[in-house]
Amino acid sequence: MAAVNPAIHQDTHDIHDHKPHGFLHRWLFTTNHKDIGTLYLVFSLAMFFVGGAFAMVIRAELFQPGMQLVQPEFFNEMTSMHGLVMIFGAIMPAFVGLANWMLPMMIGAPDMALPRMNNWSFWILPFAFLMLFSTMFMPGGGPQGGWTMYPPLALQGGMNVAFSIFSIHMMGISSIMGAINIIATILNMRAPGMDLLRMPVFVWSWLITAFLLIAVLPVLAGAVTMLLTDKYFGTSFFNAAGGGDPVMYQHIFWFFGHPEVYIMILPAFGIVSEVIPTFSRKPLFGYQAMVYALACIAFLSFIVWAHHMFTVGMPLGGNLFFMYGTMLIAIPTGVKIFNWVTTMWGGSLTFETPMLFACAFVILFSIGGFSGVSLALVPADFQYHDTFFVVAHFHYVLVTGAAFAIMAAVYYWLPKWSGHMYSEKWGKVHFWSSAISVNLLFFPQHFLGLAGMPRRIADYNVAFAEFNMISSIGGFWFGLTQIIFVGVIVHCVFFSRVRATGQVWEGSHGLEWTLPSPAPYHSFSEPPVITAGMLAHGDVSR
Amino acid sequence: MTQQATSLNRSLIRTAGAVVLASFFFGFAMVPLYRVVCEHVLGIKLSGEAANATGLVEDTSRVVSVQFVANVNSKLPWSFTPEQSSIEVHPGKLTEVWFDAANHSDAAIVGNAVPSVAPNSASLYFNKTECFCFTEQVLAAGESRRMPVRFFVDPKLPAQVRQLTLSYTFFANEAATERLADTGSARGAVN
Numbered sequence: 001m002a003a004v005n006p007a008i009h010q011d012t013h014d015i016h017d018h019k020p021h022g023f024l025h026r027w028l029f030t031t032n033h034k035d036i037g038t039l040y041l042v043f044s045l046a047m048f049f050v051g052g053a054f055a056m057v058i059r060a061e062l063f064q065p066g067m068q069l070v071q072p073e074f075f076n077e078m079t080s081m082h083g084l085v086m087i088f089g090a091i092m093p094a095f096v097g098l099a100n101w102m103l104p105m106m107i108g109a110p111d112m113a114l115p116r117m118n119n120w121s122f123w124i125l126p127f128a129f130l131m132l133f134s135t136m137f138m139p140g141g142g143p144q145g146g147w148t149m150y151p152p153l154a155l156q157g158g159m160n161v162a163f164s165i166f167s168i169h170m171m172g173i174s175s176i177m178g179a180i181n182i183i184a185t186i187l188n189m190r191a192p193g194m195d196l197l198r199m200p201v202f203v204w205s206w207l208i209t210a211f212l213l214i215a216v217l218p219v220l221a222g223a224v225t226m227l228l229t230d231k232y233f234g235t236s237f238f239n240a241a242g243g244g245d246p247v248m249y250q251h252i253f254w255f256f257g258h259p260e261v262y263i264m265i266l267p268a269f270g271i272v273s274e275v276i277p278t279f280s281r282k283p284l285f286g287y288q289a290m291v292y293a294l295a296c297i298a299f300l301s302f303i304v305w306a307h308h309m310f311t312v313g314m315p316l317g318g319n320l321f322f323m324y325g326t327m328l329i330a331i332p333t334g335v336k337i338f339n340w341v342t343t344m345w346g347g348s349l350t351f352e353t354p355m356l357f358a359c360a361f362v363i364l365f366s367i368g369g370f371s372g373v374s375l376a377l378v379p380a381d382f383q384y385h386d387t388f389f390v391v392a393h394f395h396y397v398l399v400t401g402a403a404f405a406i407m408a409a410v411y412y413w414l415p416k417w418s419g420h421m422y423s424e425k426w427g428k429v430h431f432w433s434s435a436i437s438v439n440l441l442f443f444p445q446h447f448l449g450l451a452g453m454p455r456r457i458a459d460y461n462v463a464f465a466e467f468n469m470i471s472s473i474g475g476f477w478f479g480l481t482q483i484i485f486v487g488v489i490v491h492c493v494f495f496s497r498v499r500a501t502g503q504v505w506e507g508s509h510g511l512e513w514t515l516p517s518p519a520p521y522h523s524f525s526e527p528p529v530i531t532a533g534m535l536a537h538g539d540v541s542r
Numbered sequence: 543m544t545q546q547a548t549s550l551n552r553s554l555i556r557t558a559g560a561v562v563l564a565s566f567f568f569g570f571a572m573v574p575l576y577r578v579v580c581e582h583v584l585g586i587k588l589s590g591e592a593a594n595a596t597g598l599v600e601d602t603s604r605v606v607s608v609q610f611v612a613n614v615n616s617k618l619p620w621s622f623t624p625e626q627s628s629i630e631v632h633p634g635k636l637t638e639v640w641f642d643a644a645n646h647s648d649a650a651i652v653g654n655a656v657p658s659v660a661p662n663s664a665s666l667y668f669n670k671t672e673c674f675c676f677t678e679q680v681l682a683a684g685e686s687r688r689m690p691v692r693f694f695v696d697p698k699l700p701a702q703v704r705q706l707t708l709s710y711t712f713f714a715n716e717a718a719t720e721r722l723a724d725t726g727s728a729r730g731a732v733n
Binding site for chain 1: 547550551554555558559561562563565566567568569570572573576584585586588615653654656662663711713714715716717
């Protein structure tokens with residue numbers, strides 16, 4: 001099975017890349033999917049550190065009870081900005097970057113379907129974030145009402161309200177254009193023989209995610225537009241004095257917000273479904289079940305939003321509907337977890353860094369899933385609501401879930417992008433240091449939440465002191481560890497002397513591995529002829 | 543790119559753009575939908591319109607206790623209290639109760655009262671024929687006012703409900719207060 005198409009692997013020297021000359025031409029005006037993918041990934045890495053710095057401020061203030069370092073207003077600003085930056089600046093662009101780099105190569109397309117729009121959808125982002133960050137230097141500071149921007153609290157801010165709302169509009173436009181591009185690429189640009197049910201699972205996960213994006217991001221745009229008109233144009237969508245209802249904002253917001261959490265995890269499922277078969281040297285167990293589970297999760301994500309707001313005083317029937325709906329999601333998610341485990345079962349496993357991150361993903365994401373099922377239970381949620389238990393839950397699914405999957409993807413495909421192997425030793429150091437510190441950081445937060453420590457508040461009862469200190473130490477450790485990640489990437493791209501082969505990994509299958517490493521600037525200008533054994537899923541020998 | 547691929551992409555952009563527009567407007571459609579679902583699916587009455595009390599039949603076999611709660615939002619420098627904390631009524635009997643509000647600031651302020659009935663499943667059966675919450679209330683500096691509410695409990699009220707709570711929260715209507723300061727008169731004032 002290995003080295004299916006050796007002829008393709010060889011002639012790296014004969015490939016003429018025709019890269020544009022000059023820094024501006026190369027990066028500002030680029031329409032090349034690989035360049036734009038790189039831009040997205042570098043941008044999201046930078047935002048990961050900015051959002052991480054905000055988190056360090058939060059953990060430093062919470063290191064001890066009492067107020068030590070920052071004003072409560074600034075603390076609130078940090079929690080709000082940390083959420084916005086990590087969601088819209090780090091995780092979502094990282095997935096879009098991976099999609100840009102990998103989708104055309106995985107389906108045998110020469111580029112994304114709409115390259116100019118691709119350029120635009122990236123270059124909106126830095127300006128959107130510039131605008132968001134500028135609010136921190138305005139009178140009254142940045143947004144302090146949390147990333148969810150619930151009225152009336154969020155509307156009590158100063159100038160930041162308009163600026164942060166417009167920056168969210170811009171991020172939304174960027175993501176919607178990226179999603180349309182991805183749908184067009186996957187539906188229209190597949191090589192002959194690459195049927196829908198032969199596509200790699202990462203491609204499937206992105207196709208479904210892109211549909212979620214175009215369906216729900218406009219709803220967020222509508223919700224924040226209503227906030228804007230409530231604040232500046234005298235409407236009363238959410239203003240009780242004018243006959244509006246602030247609870248309605250929560251319904252509209254979470255109608256976007258719940259699919260949004262799956263937007264941040266479905267591509268991670270896709271990545272793990274690529275990595276685990278490679279290092280298990282076995283095909284993915286239950287490919288079609290995995291695809292249907294993805295679609296099923298995406299559908300259910302639209303009908304469970306109110307589990308974020310069980311305590312607003314919904315009627316019993318509403319609470320029950322959203323509780324059972326939420327618990328239903330555990331079924332397709334369980335299908336995925338068990339299929340990953342079954343893929344590993346009986347395989348000849350090796351644990352290179354991407355596999356380590358993928359295995360940690362399966363275990364730690366499951367812990368986040370379990371706390372999610374606890375939170376779905378209405379009577380329990382009344383106790384957990386707005387406590388650190390919720391914080392622990394969504395950081396297990398977003399940090400050890402989404403972020404770990406992104407790191408797995410970077411280690412997995414970095415040799416394909418750069419043409420060189422990264423340092424396996426330092427990759428493993430990065431993994432183990434991250435895996436230990438992240439649990440030190442977030443696991444104690446479960447106990448804090450069960451004991452009743454509220455989230456988003458700068459001070460706390462002395463009873464919570466020990467666990468907060470442990471959590472903060474884990475936080476600083478996890479933050480510093482990520483510098484190793486940057487070191488490994490920089491070393492691999494600029495200094496590594498170990499050439500990567502075309503296939504890179506012994507067990508890797510799929511069109512992207514039939515290209516030489518580094519992948520040439522223009523790949524698959526002619527659609528590849530897919531032969532038996534080339535694809536990871538689906539036999540084309542018939 | 544081939545001609546065919548370009549036209550495929552064009553039609554896909556059109557379809558996806560239509561989906562984006564539709565979901566943007568769906569966000570706004572949720573505003574009326576929210577009201578419809580509350581009233582017709584979940585059975586919670588949100589509307590503040592006056593009910594029609596003609597043809598009422600009093601059910602003297604039952605007694606329902608109605609409690610009154612009055613709150614003021616922290617941004618409104620008013621006091622606001624019910625004159626009676628609770629009364630007992632027969633379903634189907636039109637009853638009048640009074641609330642007192644006073645403006646303790648040195649400027650005229652427009653306030654809006656937002657009603658709420660608990661338990662919320664009983665809100666469909668609690669009807670007001672007249673209420674100060676139907677309109678904006680303007681209180682001049684230092685002014686106090688007695689305000690009536692006339693209501694009846696629908697005789698179809700489920701038998702297990704023996705007690706209802708009618709609570710009001712007065713909010714500052716900042717837009718109307720500003721208009722009042724600008725023009726010296728408020729629209730929609732009661733008196």
